Amino acid sequence: MTELSSADTVFVLVHGAWHSSGQWAATQRALAGLGAASVAVDLPGHGFGAPLPSGYLLPGQPGLLTEKSPLASVTMAHCAENVVHTLRQVRRYRRVVLVSHSAGGGPASLAAERAPELVDALLYLTAFVPAGRPRFSDYLGSPENATAHGGSLAVGDPEVLGAIRINPLSTDPAYVEELRQTHYHDTPPDHFDRWRSALSTDLPLAIATTPVGVTAPRWGRIPRTFVRCAADRALPPAVQDLMIAEADRAMPGRRFAVRTLPGSHSPFAARPSDLAAALLS
Template sequence: MTRSPDTSADHTDTDTDSHTDTDTDTVFVLVHGAWHGSWQWAATQRALVGLGAASVAVDLPGHGFGAALPSGYLLPGRPGLLTERSRLAGVTMDDCADAVLRTLRRVRRYGRVVLVAHSAGGGPASLAAERAPELVDRIVYLSAFVPAGRPRFLDYVNAPENATARGAGLHVGDPEALGAIRIDPLSPDPAYVEELRETHYHDTPAGLFDRWRSALSPDLPLAIPSTPVALTASRWGRVPRTFLRCAQDRALAAAVQDLMIAEADRAMPHEPFTVHTLPGSHSPFAARPRELAGALVG
């Protein structure tokens, strides 16, 4: 078995699908957010294993090692970075929900399934739970989009409650023309790199941030934040749900996290959120994976 680098240990282990012999029958299905992939969960998965919990991390279409890069992304001068239409422009919300559903069906044999979504991954995870609530015993939103109150992630990203969030200047090119929200994780501009760090990873150890940014994909298919996700009380609304707030989140402000929780509970009051608060940034899987694993298991 190969494994991926841990931010909190010296070994190098890269597997994103792991389990251990324990008396637990719970498996965590981990869904990443924008520009990330399954590998960003690796340190959290190792911590989950240490707590006796099985887990599997999903690569949404357009992310992970299967993600298509802009043709000039790795070339000198970055030709076409601002104008070349994304090869991921055709990825749909249905495609992403289907990827989650395939994994949920695979792991159902383990027993209790907890679906965990980070950030923009809340849309595909919510749609998967709406379509097959019988496959999910609990859904956990880690500073993630909850469509129960407003159907599009952009509805919350652009809300007044999110006005203090950083990162708008990270987007390059025209999203409508590109078919994607494009960032430049390999930018040679120190000011851009610092804004990326401050937005998503401000509490990740400084010496590790360059490695984390180099693993990001540049394109988020536009459908993920812009497609409406319709939820119903009889399906998604019957799944017990938890929200893990990130208190110092600079990408999705705590005020808008609270807005999503409140609007979801008003829309579907029969199974209200259990809410826990974590310290730190939008990316606890980088800054404090053991604490995140403890919150998930707890």
């Protein structure tokens, strides 16, 4: 890819499951140091305004496994509209780059499909690409994902809760270590507890299970890049490569440019300066 003019570019950053706009802060500082503007989006049910299960912060966490999520009614369309709203706000910039991480690829893709005129480039950071298979769960259940960590992190029954719920404040050492190995295995150890405590509990079930349709005349016309994470344990490189290959077959008129970063699923935690440089190049 050619070097972008940072002064004319704004990055719209869409987080993944259980994360929020706040997890992009270090990357945004690095982008600002390189002369680039950025805006981070909070998807519904994430960020400081995210509702929590009523017993989550109480001793023993009563009801955590059974209490229906207040996010059960959140749809993929709600999430995409949040992204489109932000894209409209930043359209004054000459170049708008829509960046998504992990499960955020679904809402970002739907936003780009609905409003391709607001997006000049798409960047998927080890993120779900729906061009080959329409649901994130289709890839999570693929053989290529068999080596992924994190399968034991969900608590309760997602169909009953209406959400995929995790317990970032768990006191079980084995659970905490699985969370670290899944998302933050190369984040400085003394930072990990701060990162996990900032996570939300609930991912609306719709984000993982709702089909996202994209078409060649709309989503497919936007230049796109996939940034692979070479030591990703949440979404292994084999699954990342599968999504890239299937999207290229589905939309052969414009193929992914591919770059690779070292390290884990969460480069915004482990190496934000390297991530900012990758976004700009």
